[in-house]
Amino acid sequence: MAQKDFAGDKKYYRVLKILNSLNEKGSVRVAELAAEYDVSERSIQRDMERINMTFGLEQTGKGEYAFAAGVSLQELRLSGEQLSALIFMNELFKGMGGAFSKSFEGLFHRLAKSSPWESPYSIIMPRPGKGLDLAKLIPDAETAILEHRKIRVDYLKKGVLTNRTLSPLKILVDNGFYYILAMSDKKGQYVKYRLDNIKTLELTTQTFTPPADIEKAIRDATSVWGAMPARDRKIAMRLKIAPAAADFFRKKEFFPLQKITKENPDGSIILESRLAQLMEAIPTILNWIPDIEVLEPAELKTGIRARVEQYLQKISPLKTAG
Structure with missing residues (x-):
């Protein structure tokens, strides 16, 4: 052996x-x-x-x-699209940290005849922190998903380590973080677990039946917060996007089921979306302030205002003593 x-x-x-x-x-x-x-x-x-x-x-x-005849790593010629996809994969592997990153970079060099930095493409993504190595977890997690097998994990949440049994459906990558999307104990609902907070992962012999709607739940999502069944998208959201940012929202779907309902003469736009939970929208809205305004729902408007006010209080000049 x-x-x-x-x-x-x-x-x-x-x-x-x-x-x-x-x-x-x-x-x-x-x-x-x-x-x-x-x-x-x-x-x-x-x-x-x-x-x-x-x-x-x-x-x-x-x-x-x-x-197959004519295929060789030495003779492989990559199109621009293939090279771009290969670089994106390289960035995903880098996000795992550890030896996976080095292994894939070596494969990239062999396929593309260059290092990623010598290519005309570059993908900007958050980089893994020192010591992060997901390599030991990814293969068993993938096996569990492909074979519909349950896993036992030690999961760290708010400083407390708990043992859980999960029915994993997909590995999600969002903003440089890796998550396991698993079935919830409540029928028709999903739960997400950050992979870097899983300290141990063990395959079991128990199997489960994945839901039929998992593909649509993920396809409609624009962030990890949105990996939810379509029937849960009950929150109607309307936003006003200022002219300075409007072009970005015309050319990219930042929110699930996003559509532009009005083009204003000043160049601003009105945008509508349907959310399963407010956190699908909150990080993006905060990122685009002051060029974005929540019109509805009122709960989202109040939540954004509270976060901004909390931040402003933190940076207000300290009063001098006495």
Whole structure:
């Protein structure tokens, strides 16, 4: 049995190594890879399916695969769109921290014949803090999602560590943070858990049936706060966007189900959206002050005002003693 290094039986590392073997050896055998990485042949077969979707493989014998004719990492020519996607993936891997980042950067160099900084594209995202390494959690979380298996986690919330059993549905990435979206105990509802607050993660043999509407719940969301069933979007929101910011809102959907209902002569616009919870909108609204005004609902208007007033109180000049 091969000695394990950097969780060698874990999925991402395994796929990177298999790609390298295909490139250097010309072909690989499923049975040999399963023995090398101490996993089932079914796991290796899934790895080959992932590689085939991206690069193209052909079966050269029973349980044996090679790159399809004309495919080679050395000869690969990436289009602008493919290069942009590859850089975005590189930034996602960097967000995980640890060895995943270095592994993918090496793959990027091999595919693109350059480092990410030598390309014409650059994706700006928050960077992981020192010591952050999600590599040990991601593969098992992904396996649980693909195989609909429950996981046991030790989760840190407000300084308290609790043990929970989750039914994970998706791994979400929002503003540089990774979350596990899981089924709630309440039917038809979802709960989000920050991956960096999960201290241990263990796969179980228990299985669950994922909801049928999970794709639409995520597709309509514009932030992690919005990964909710469509039926929960009961909050009607109206905003006025000042001329200085209006063009940005014309060209990008900042809010779920966003639509412009009025173009004013001064260049401002009226925008409508439907929210499942106010936090879907609050961070974005705060980010665009003073070029954004809440028209409704009143609860959102009051909440934004309270946050701004709280901030202003904190930065008010201190009164001198005596």
